[in-house]
Every structure is written in structure tokens, then in C-alpha cells.
Amino acid sequence: MAAITLENLTKTYAGGVTAVSGVDLDIADGEFVVLVGPSGCGKSTLLRMIAGLETVSAGAVRIGAREVNRLEPAERDIAMVFQNYALYPHITVRQNLSYGLRNRRIPKDEIARRVGEAARMLEIGPYLDRKPRALSGGQRQRVAMGRAIVREPAAFLFDEPLSNLDAKLRVSMRGEIRALQKRLGTTSVYVTHDQLEAMTLADRLVVLRGGRIEQVGTPLDVYRNPVSTFVAEFIGAPAMNLLPAQIAQERLRLPCGAAVAVPSCLLPRAEGPVTLGLRAEDLRLASPEDAAFHADLSHVEELGSQRLAHLRLSGHSLVAAFDKGVALSDRLALAFAPEAVHLFDARTGLRLGAP
Amino acid sequence: MVENRRFLDILAHAVLLLGVLAVAFPVYVAFVASTHPSSDFVSGVVPLLPGSEGLATYREVLAGGGSTQMSVPIALALKNSLIMALAIALGKIAISILSAYAIVWFRFPLRQLAFWAIFITLMLPVEVRIVPTFKVVADLGLLNSYAGLSVPLIASATATFLFRQVFLTIPDELMEAARIDGAGPIRFFRDVLVPLSQTNIAALFVILFIYGWNQYLWPILITTDDSFTTVVAGIKRMADVTDGEPRWNDIMATAMLAMAPPALVVIVMQRLFVKGLVETEK
Amino acid sequence: MQHKRTTFRHRGLPYLLLAPQLAVTGVFFLWPAGQAVWQSFLREDAFGLKTSFVGLANYTKLLHDPQYLGSLHVTVIFSLATAALSIVSALVLALAADRVLRGPRVYTALLVWPYAVAPAIAGVLWWFLFNPTIGILSYALRALGHDWNHLLDKTDAMVLVILAAAWKQVSYNFLFFLAGLQAIPASLREAAAIDGAGPVKRFFTIVAPLLSPTTFFLLVVNVVYTMFDTFAVIDATTEGGPAQATNILVYKVYRDGFIGLDLGGSAAQSVVLMGIVIVLTVVQFRFIERKVTY
Ligand SMILES: Nc1ncnc2c1ncn2[C@@H]1O[C@H](COP(=O)(O)OP(=O)(O)O)[C@@H](O)[C@H]1O
Ligand SMILES: [Mg+2]
Numbered sequence: 001m002a003a004i005t006l007e008n009l010t011k012t013y014a015g016g017v018t019a020v021s022g023v024d025l026d027i028a029d030g031e032f033v034v035l036v037g038p039s040g041c042g043k044s045t046l047l048r049m050i051a052g053l054e055t056v057s058a059g060a061v062r063i064g065a066r067e068v069n070r071l072e073p074a075e076r077d078i079a080m081v082f083q084n085y086a087l088y089p090h091i092t093v094r095q096n097l098s099y100g101l102r103n104r105r106i107p108k109d110e111i112a113r114r115v116g117e118a119a120r121m122l123e124i125g126p127y128l129d130r131k132p133r134a135l136s137g138g139q140r141q142r143v144a145m146g147r148a149i150v151r152e153p154a155a156f157l158f159d160e161p162l163s164n165l166d167a168k169l170r171v172s173m174r175g176e177i178r179a180l181q182k183r184l185g186t187t188s189v190y191v192t193h194d195q196l197e198a199m200t201l202a203d204r205l206v207v208l209r210g211g212r213i214e215q216v217g218t219p220l221d222v223y224r225n226p227v228s229t230f231v232a233e234f235i236g237a238p239a240m241n242l243l244p245a246q247i248a249q250e251r252l253r254l255p256c257g258a259a260v261a262v263p264s265c266l267l268p269r270a271e272g273p274v275t276l277g278l279r280a281e282d283l284r285l286a287s288p289e290d291a292a293f294h295a296d297l298s299h300v301e302e303l304g305s306q307r308l309a310h311l312r313l314s315g316h317s318l319v320a321a322f323d324k325g326v327a328l329s330d331r332l333a334l335a336f337a338p339e340a341v342h343l344f345d346a347r348t349g350l351r352l353g354a355p
Numbered sequence: 356m357v358e359n360r361r362f363l364d365i366l367a368h369a370v371l372l373l374g375v376l377a378v379a380f381p382v383y384v385a386f387v388a389s390t391h392p393s394s395d396f397v398s399g400v401v402p403l404l405p406g407s408e409g410l411a412t413y414r415e416v417l418a419g420g421g422s423t424q425m426s427v428p429i430a431l432a433l434k435n436s437l438i439m440a441l442a443i444a445l446g447k448i449a450i451s452i453l454s455a456y457a458i459v460w461f462r463f464p465l466r467q468l469a470f471w472a473i474f475i476t477l478m479l480p481v482e483v484r485i486v487p488t489f490k491v492v493a494d495l496g497l498l499n500s501y502a503g504l505s506v507p508l509i510a511s512a513t514a515t516f517l518f519r520q521v522f523l524t525i526p527d528e529l530m531e532a533a534r535i536d537g538a539g540p541i542r543f544f545r546d547v548l549v550p551l552s553q554t555n556i557a558a559l560f561v562i563l564f565i566y567g568w569n570q571y572l573w574p575i576l577i578t579t580d581d582s583f584t585t586v587v588a589g590i591k592r593m594a595d596v597t598d599g600e601p602r603w604n605d606i607m608a609t610a611m612l613a614m615a616p617p618a619l620v621v622i623v624m625q626r627l628f629v630k631g632l633v634e635t636e637k
Numbered sequence: 638m639q640h641k642r643t644t645f646r647h648r649g650l651p652y653l654l655l656a657p658q659l660a661v662t663g664v665f666f667l668w669p670a671g672q673a674v675w676q677s678f679l680r681e682d683a684f685g686l687k688t689s690f691v692g693l694a695n696y697t698k699l700l701h702d703p704q705y706l707g708s709l710h711v712t713v714i715f716s717l718a719t720a721a722l723s724i725v726s727a728l729v730l731a732l733a734a735d736r737v738l739r740g741p742r743v744y745t746a747l748l749v750w751p752y753a754v755a756p757a758i759a760g761v762l763w764w765f766l767f768n769p770t771i772g773i774l775s776y777a778l779r780a781l782g783h784d785w786n787h788l789l790d791k792t793d794a795m796v797l798v799i800l801a802a803a804w805k806q807v808s809y810n811f812l813f814f815l816a817g818l819q820a821i822p823a824s825l826r827e828a829a830a831i832d833g834a835g836p837v838k839r840f841f842t843i844v845a846p847l848l849s850p851t852t853f854f855l856l857v858v859n860v861v862y863t864m865f866d867t868f869a870v871i872d873a874t875t876e877g878g879p880a881q882a883t884n885i886l887v888y889k890v891y892r893d894g895f896i897g898l899d900l901g902g903s904a905a906q907s908v909v910l911m912g913i914v915i916v917l918t919v920v921q922f923r924f925i926e927r928k929v930t931y
Contacts, residue, residue: 053531053643074537086528090550099546100536147532363836367733374730375747378807381762382754384773388765401765401773450657457654462644469655476666477918480865482887483910486894486903487669487676495664510661527642540645569755571869572891587755591873594761607765610758617753625746629812632752 001186002064002077002154003029004050009059011045011211019045020211022059027189032181034190036198037208038234043191044159046208050189051157052076063154074103079148083160085140087132093143094128097150111150118146121180138169145177149184156181158190162197174200195235199223207231229275229349232342238280238308241318244346245276252276252341255314258293263338266353274352277342280308283320283334291333300328382614389413389608396603408604416608429609432586436568437616439504439585443567444560446509452552455518456544460530477512482572489576499580508573514559517634521555522548558631561624565617586613670911676904695905704881705889705906712864712885715799719867720859723803724852727810732840734811735818745815752808756801756866760873763801767793787875791882794875798883801874802867810855817851818844857921864913886910 004027011020019042027033035043048054050061052073061068068076079100087096094115101111119125122142132140141161148156161177162170178201181188192198198205199219207214207222207230215227219235226232232240246253248271253259286292295311295318302308309320309328320334343352388401390409395402419428457463458470481488488507497503525548533543549556574588584592590613593606621628680691699705734744751759766774767787775785787793821844829839868887871877877884877892884892890910894903 051531051535053534073531073535078535080532080535082528082532084526084528086526086532088529088532088547090547090553099533099538103537103542147536360836363736367736370729370733371737371744371748374726374733374807375744378748378751378804381759381766381804384766385762396771401771401776403773450661453654454658457651458640460641460644461647461651461654462640463648463651466640466651469659472662472667473658476662479666479670479911479914482865482868483890483914484666484669484673484907485891486900486907487672488665489895490672491665491669506661507665510658510666515658523639530641531643534643540647540650543645565753569753569757571755571757571872576895587757587869590757590761594764594873603765603771606761610761613758614754617755618750621750621753622746625742625749628749629816632809632812633816 001029003027004155004187004189005060005062006046006050007060007062009046009049009061010057011042011049011054012057018211020049023211023213025206025213025216027187030185030187032178032188032190032201032203033206034192034198034202034204035206035208036192036195036202036234037214039193041208042211043193043208045211047080047157047159047189047191050076050155051078051080074100077154078157079151079153079155080157080159081144081148081161083163085132085144085164087140087143087147089132092129092131093124093135093146096132096143097128097146100147100151114150114152115146118149121149122146137165138173141165141169141173145180149180153186155187155189158188160192161190162192163194170197177201196237199235205235207234225351226277226342227351229277229344232277232344236279238319238321240342241278241280241283242344243276243278243313243316243318245274247271247274252343254293255316256293256295257314260292261338262341262343263353266341266343273346275344275346275349277344278318278336278340280319280321282336282340283318284336285322285326286333286335288333290335292335294331294333297328297330297332382611385607385610388603389611391604393600393602393604396600401603409608412604412608413612416605416612427581427584427589429586429589429612431582432584432589433612433616435501435504435583436585436587436613438501439570439574440564440567442501442505443508443570444563446505447511447514447563448556448559450509451511451514452518452549452556455515455522456548458515459519459522460540460543473510473512473515475512476510477516481508485572485576492577497577499578499583501583503577504570504574504583504585505567508567508570511563514563517555517559518552520634521552525551554627554630555634557624558627558634560631561620561628562631564620568617673904673907673911676900677908678901679904680901691901695901696909698902699905699909704884707881708884708886708889711795711881711883715795715802715867715883715885716860716863718795718799719802719806719863720856722799723806723859724810724855726803727807727855728814728848728852730807730811731814731818732844734815745812748811749808751805752812754805755869756805757869757873759801759805760798760870763797763804764874767797787879789879791879794879794882798867798870798874802863802870805870806859806862810859813851813855814848817848821847854921857917861914861917861921864910 006023006025009020009023010018012018023046035046037043045054049056052068052071056069063076063078088099091099097115097118098111101114115128119128122145124139124142124146127135127139127143132143135143144161158177162173165173174197190201202219204216205219205222206216209230215222215231217225222231222235226235226240229242233242243255245255247267248259250264250267251259252262252274254276293313295313298310298312298317300307300309305324307322307324307326307328309322309332311318311320311332320332322328344350345352384401387403387405388396389412391402391406392408395406417428417430419430454473458466492498492503492507497506529547530543533547538546569587570585571587574585575591578584578588581589586609590606590609593609594601677695678690678692679688680695681688730748737744766772767785769775769786769788778785785793787797825843826839829843834842864885865887867885868891871883871885871888875883877888886906887910890903890906893899893906897903
């Protein structure tokens with residue numbers, strides 16, 4: 001087990017695309033870090049550089065105390081789980097699990113012990129003598145995990161390992177991966193584009209945007225204090241409502257004209273346009289006299305435990321989440337607590353005020 | 356089928372039966388001819404029913420009768436054919452799978468050039484450049500040798516392309532997983548790629564075996580010594596008699612023996628054969 | 638040109654892997670082909686003592702050689718007739734096989750084995766059937782009033798080589814047509830049947846258009862086959878005769894080079910043939926590319 005350190009890590013592909021630029025990151029021993037971001041933001045490239053499957057254009061990858069830039073993947077003491085599992089189709093599950101160990105000339109009885117233990121942990125014992133073709137998607141996923149576990153590596157690398165599963169299986173495997181990692185205590189780097197998966201799995205989230213780190217933090221921290229409108233919109237479902245607003249006379253003027261007070265610590269130095277961020281669950285129904293603003297109901301999404309109201313406010317759409325059973329009229333009077341306000345620079349999208 | 360018109364069904368079966376008969380007819384006649392003594396052909400037309408001399412004829416042909424034009428027994432020619440066909444099929448498969456591997460999984464200077472050098476052979480059947488090729492083989496001292504019979508025919512762009520096609524369908528992640536599992540290029544080739552290509556190799560083998568077995572012009576040119584002749588090339592020699600009638604029963608027995616191995620391969624390995632045929636043309 | 642996302646990092650190994658193929662290609666393909674091109678610009682004197690560079694003279698001589706032009710003519714007739722005969726009979730058989738629900742595999746097995754028969758053997762078999770004195774078919778034809786003799790009659794000789802060459806090729810075409818037919822979704826034909834189209838109409842409106850790519854492909858392949866692979870058929874039956882009536886181009890290259898010992902002329906013919914092969918290959922590749930993008 002080992003810590004992983006990335007220093008100014010950069011990848012420029014032969015075609016000239018810079019997929020990752022200047023990434024600095026310290027991953028502690030035993031930590032579960034999730035790289036998250038929209039498709040094409042460079043997550044896989046970053047992970048594959050750690051694995052040694054892509055060369056590093058600039059910067060360094062350190063695993064433990066070693067710089068591993070020039071080492072073959074097999075020499076880096078890592079194991080990887082791929083989205084399509086990449087099981088060897090022509091050999092049995094048992095042989096799939098032991099192939100890497102045999103290449104390392106690990107003694108037979110030690111191989112048998114590790115395979116047996118992994119099979120027990122993942123409950124794939126009954127399939128050990130089948131070929132991957134004869135397994136369901138979920139079972140293949142477990143075998144892919146098993147292949148990583150038997151290696152007893154310093155780190156696990158996961159590239160969207162659950163994306164090929166159906167929604168229900170995805171949720172249960174998510175729990176299993178987390179439990180397994182806790183138990184083994186192996187440093188893990190996990191790539192996903194699914195923010196919910198990222199939130200539920202991570203000790204720490206790394207939000208990537210266009211090849212750069214946008215924000216690093218615990219899931220709650222990132223959720224509560226997104227550093228930019230990009231993170232605000234990406235993390236959390238439904239996405240944070242973003243509205244154009246004005247700061248005038250220390251008050252926040254909404255697009256509909258209503259003005260509300262905001263905590264002074266959030267106020268920018270200059271007056272002028274800002275972007276207001278409000279989470280759906282931070283909006284509440286108010287009496288007309290307490291309301292910060294009024295919005296028209298366009299339709300309601302019933303989630304069972306919650307009702308999501310889709311609203312129109314002076315040409316902007318926003319979403320508010322209410323408890324089940326709350327009655328909603330065509331025009332709603334809404335309010336929010338001053339602490340719930342997120343303000344972003346209208347031009348750069350960066351968070352205003354102290355985090 | 357959409358509707359059950361009895362008439363059309365019967366017509367279809369009739370057409371197929373007719374086709375099967377037309378296709379089989381020349382071979383049937385040859386078989387019949389091989390079972391009659393050669394004296395039966397002197398007067399009038401070929402008989403239509405098998406005779407009783409079959410076993411004797413085949414035995415004589417295989418062992419090498421004194422009276423045929425061929426100075427060697429057909430058993431030897433069959434052995435030569437087998438060696439040539441196997442050498443060509445296995446040789447082509449071996450050098451093609453290696454070169455396709457290099458082209459798909461390595462990046463190196465001159466890769467493009469190598470690709471085109473191989474590609475261009477697709478366009479040049481041996482018949483077209485027969486004279487200079489013959490000269491090269493003669494200069495290398497390969498006349499009347501198994502190497503001369505097979506090596507010049509084993510460079511094949513077709514097989515290289517087939518393997519390249521197959522390799523390109525193998526997911527990138529498989530090789531990446533193997534590398535993480537500590538497999539280098541040789542191990543990956545041996546442990547993953549070759550086993551994964553098994554059916555393609557077998558299918559290709561069927562096609563190439565037939566190709567090698569059926570070579571005609573090349574063995575004729577390369578072998579002046581009858582002990583290296585192949586059965587397909589030798590049959591012409593038996594028929595080319597200047598004085599008197601050819602020994603039809605011997606010739607037809609030889610033809611049957613020359614057809615049997617590749618035809619058996621096709622019939623026994625029909626699925627692989629069809630796969631090989633369809634895929635080498637893709 | 639495509640390669641894998643991740644490649645191995647070895648320097649020497651790829652060259653080692655390519656070496657056998659490149660060696661054989663270089664020694665037995667590229668070098669002789671280059672020789673053919675070079676020789677096509679040379680001419681040897683009558684005693685083979687002196688060789689001189691004559692530029693394009695061998696080519697101009699070819700274009701004015703009535704025998705060469707005759708051979709070209711013969712090749713075109715032979716190729717097209719063989720292709721047409723084998724394609725049409727294969728199509729009929731494939732349609733029938735596609736229609737019978739049970740047993741297409743049995744029929745396929747009984748129809749495909751001639752693919753395995755060497756062209757030379759095919760030639761010998763048909764030569765025997767049509768042997769003017771003892772052949773069973775020439776006997777039947779005589780009974781019908783046609784005095785068959787392919788040793789003397791040019792048409793008879795041509796018919797003989799066409800039959801022998803087409804007989805062997807039917808199985809190949811049959812397999813491709815059957816595969817093409819079985820790839821047509823049943824729903825398409827069912828829809829046409831619901832629209833009231835009878836079997837004949839269905840063939841011309843649904844099946845034939847969908848088979849046309851296969852047919853075109855087979856046409857090219859068959860022309861290539863008849864131009865080059867039928868050398869053995871000719872050599873085993875007519876040896877180009879009578880009076881050059883079946884002397885196709887590839888046979889003439891061989892005769893002029895090995896028996897006529899006209900190296901320059903033979904080389905020029907080789908180069909022309911290479912040109913034809915390249916054109917046909919390019920046509921075929923274009924077509925395959927288009928098929929892939931469907
Ligand atoms: N082998 C490659 N060659 C060139 N560009 C690539 C290659 N792989 C990925 N890219 C580009 O790099 C960027 C990041 O890709 P990737 O790391 O796969 O993103 P993600 O995994 O976040 O979806 C994309 O713009 C992609 O097009
Ligand atoms: Mg990715």
C-alpha cells in the first residue's frame with residue numbers, strides 16, 4: 001500500500017490535444033479518491049498515466065517513494081479494473097485471476113490461496129471453472145475486481161468499472177466496492193462521469209475540467225462550497241439553480257426585480273452583475289408577505305419521497321424540491337435562507353466570498 | 356418462407372438435385388473410368404457403370420506402374436503435394452500472423468512503408484511475373500527442392516490482412532490488462548493472441564491448404580526431377596503421350612487421388628471452410 | 638493507418654516480426670516484378686548474346702501484334718462467358734437452396750466441394766468427357782448431330798475451357814449468393830408478400846437489388862479468377878489451341894517467355910497484366926470500402 005503523488009502532470013497527445021495539464025495531487029495511503037468530470041475532460045488519460053499505459057508528457061507520477069514515470073505498468077505495483085472488464089475470453093475465471101501471478105512466478109500454493117480468498121470475498125467460487133462468456137455482466141465485473149485483488153497491489157485503479165451494468169446492479173456493486181476497499185485498505189483511484197457514484201464512493205473528490213483540476217475536497221465540502229458554477233452545476237442532483245442577479249446597495253436584486261439581503265461576508269467589493277446559485281432543496285414555500293420572489297409552476301416531477309417543482313422566473317427556469325404531499329399552486333411564493341446563497345462572479349464563474 | 360407453394364418447393368428441390376448431379380457428373384465418370392481396365396477404352400465410348408478393376412488400378416498407380424508416363428509412384432507425388440500444401444499453409448499463417456502483429460501493436464519508423472510493401476503483393480499473382488520469379492529461384496539454387504516449391508508462394512498479403520482485421524477487433528483493454536498482468540509482447544502473443552485467433556487460423560488453414568495443394572504452374576516449372584513433382588502437376592505428364600492412347604484408367608485414378616484430400620478437407624470442415632472463404636475476401 | 642491505442646515499446650522486435658514476410662516479399666515479389674518492368678524495356682538478339690535497351694519498343698510491338706490482340710480478344714470472351722455462366726447457375730442454385738427450409742446444409746455440402754478441385758484436374762475431367770474419340774459427351778453430341786472436336790474446332794475448344802472453368806467456380810459463387818440471400822431479413826420479404834407480390838415479382842423488386850453488391854463483387858472476383866487462375870485449365874485441355882483460339886493472356890506470357898524465349902516481349906506482357914490486376918484490385922477495394930460504410 002502506498003501514497004500516490006502527481007506533480008504538474010501533463011499529457012499532450014501526438015495529435016496536439018492536451019488532455020491533462022499541470023495536475024498536482026497528493027493521494028494518501030489507503031485513501032479512496034474519485035476523479036469526476038464530464039466525458040472528455042481527461043479522467044481516463046490521467047488514470048492511464050498513473051497506470052503506465054500512457055506516457056507522461058511532463059511532470060511526475062510517484063507511487064510510494066518511487067518515481068514511476070519510466071516503469072512498465074507491471075512494475076508499478078498497481079491493478080486496474082476496466083469498464084469493459086477486459087477479461088481474457090479464452091481461459092477460465094480461475095486462470096484469469098491467476099495469470100498475472102503466474103507471470104510473476106508466485107508459488108502455486110500462494111496463488112491458490114489468493115484466488116481462493118478473492119473468490120470467497122467476491123462470491124465467485126462457483127464460477128471459477130467457467131469461461132467469462134458464460135457469466136452475466138455483474139459476475140464478470142466481480143471477476144475483474146478479483147483479478148485486481150489477488151495481485152495485492154499498492155493501489156487499485158478503476159476506469160468507470162460500473163458503467164456497463166444496469167442501474168440496480170450499479171448501486172449494489174457501488175456499495176460492495178466501497179466495503180471491499182475499506183476492508184483491504186488499499187489506496188484507490190476511481191474514475192467516473194457519474195456525480196452520484198462519485199459522491200457516494202469518495203473519501204475525496206477531484207473534479208476535472210478540460211484537463212485541469214477544478215476542485216478537490218470531500219464530497220460534502222464540494223457539495224456545500226463549489227468553487228465555480230461548473231462544479232455547482234456538475235455536483236448534486238438536481239443541478240444547482242443558477243440565476244443572473246445584480247448587487248446594488250448591498251442587496252441582491254433578482255431577475256424579477258425583487259431584492260433580498262445577503263450575508264455581508266459574501267458581498268463582492270464592487271457592485272454589479274453576479275450569478276446567484278440556489279440548491280433546489282434550499283428553496284421553501286413562504287407566505288406572500290415573507291416571499292423573496294414569486295415563480296410560475298411549469299410542471300411537477302413526482303419522485304415519491306419528494307416533489308420536484310419546475311418553475312419559470314422571468315424567462316429563467318429553476319427547480320425546487322419539496323417534501324411529498326406538499327400542495328403546489330400555479331404561482332408559488334418562495335423564500336430561501338441567506339446562508340443558502342452561493343454567489344459567483346458573473347464573468348469568470350468563480351465563487352465569491354469566503355468558502 | 357412466406358408462403359407454402361408446393362410447386363415452388365418441388366421446383367427448388369429439382370433444381371438443386373440437378374445442380375448436384377451436374378456438379379458430380381464429371382467426377383462420377385472419372386471414377387467409373389478408373390475402375391475399368393485400360394483395354395475398355397480402345398473401342399468406342401466410356402462405360403457408365405463401375406467396373407471391377409478399381410482396386411488393382413489404384414494399387415498400381417500408387418505403387419508406380421511401369422507403363423505410365425510418370426517415372427515415380429503417385430504415392431510419392433501425393434506425399435510431395437502434402438508437404439508443399441502444408442508448408443505453404445503453415446508458412447503463410449506463421450509469417451502473416453507475425454507481420455500483422457507488428458503492424459497492429461507496434462509503432463516504429465517505416466511502418467507505413469512495410470505495410471505498403473506487403474499490400475502490393477496482393478496485386479501480383481505469381482502467374483503474372485512468372486519468368487523473373489523463376490529466374491530468382493533458379494539463381495538461388497532452389498529448383499527441385501521443397502523450399503523452391505513452397506517458399507516463393509508463402510508471402511501473402513491476404514492472410515496478413517485477415518489477421519490485421521481480426522486483431523483490430525480485439526479490444527485495446529485486453530492488451531492493457533495483459534501488460535498490467537506482467538505480459539510482454541511475446542507472452543501476450545503466445546498466451547492471448549494466438550489462442551484468440553484459433554478459429555481464424557483454422558479457417559485460413561483450410562483455404563491455404565487447398566491453395567497450396569492445387570498449385571500447378573509453379574511445381575511444373577520448379578521441378579524437372581520427377582521425384583519432386585506433385586500429383587496435380589504430374590497428371591499432365593501422364594496424359595501427354597505421343598504414341599498411342601493414354602492409359603485412361605490410370606489418369607482418372609490419379610485425378611481421383613488428387614481431388615480426394617482437399618475435397619475431404621472442405622466437406623469435413625465445411626463451417627471453417629465457409630468462414631475462411633468469406634473472411635479472406637473481406 | 639490504424640494501430641492500437643497502446644502499443645508495445647520495443648525497438649527491434651517489430652522489425653524482427655516483419656522480417657520473414659518482408660524477406661519473402663522482397664525476394665520473390667518485388668524484385669521479380671521490378672525485373673519484369675526492367676526487362677520490358679530490353680531486347681535480346683537472336684542468339685541471346687547481346688541485350689540492348691529499346692525503350693517502349695516491346696510495348697508498341699505488342700500493340701501491333703495481331704496474335705497479342707487476338708489473345709486479348711479471346712481473354713475477354715473467355716472471362717465474361719465463364720463469369721456469366723458460373724454466376725447465373727450459382728444464383729439459380731442459391732435461390733433454390735434458400736427456398737428449401739430443410740437441408741440447405743446438405744445441399745451446400747454437395748455443391749461446394751468442386752472449390753477444392755484443382756483447376757488442372759477440372760481441365761482433365763472435362764477434357765476426358767469431351768474426348769473426341771471416347772468422351773461420353775462428345776458421343777452424345779454426335780448422336781445429336783454435332784461432330785464435336787475441340788482439337789480442330791475453335792468454338793468447341795472455347796466451349797470446353799469455359800465449361801471446365803465455370804464448373805469449378807460455381808461453388809464459390811453459390812456460397813456467396815447463399816450468404817447474401819440469408820442476410821436478407823425475412824421481414825422484408827414478408828412485407829412484400831403482404832403487399833401481394835408473387836415470388837417472381839419479389840425476386841426482381843426485393844432480392845435482386847439487395848444482391849447486386851454481391852453480384853458485382855463476384856463479377857470482379859470471377860474475372861480475376863478467369864484471367865489468372867485458369868492457366869492450369871488451359872494447359873490441361875487445349876494448350877491455347879487450336880490456332881490460338883484459347884490462348885488467353887496469362888497463358889501467352891508463359892508460352893512466349895518459357896517456350897518462345899522472347900523475354901522482352903513476355904516481360905512487357907507481364908507488365909500489362911500487372912496493370913490490369915492493379916486496376917481490378919482497386920475496383921474491388923473501392924467496392925469493399927463502400928460496402929463497409931453501409
Ligand atoms: N489516444 C488519443 N489520441 C488523441 N487524443 C486522445 C486520445 N485519447 C483521448 N484523447 C483526447 O483526450 C481528451 C481526454 O480524453 P479522456 O481522458 O479519454 O477523457 P474522459 O475519460 O474524461 O472521457 C479527449 O478530448 C480525447 O478526445
Ligand atoms: Mg474515459
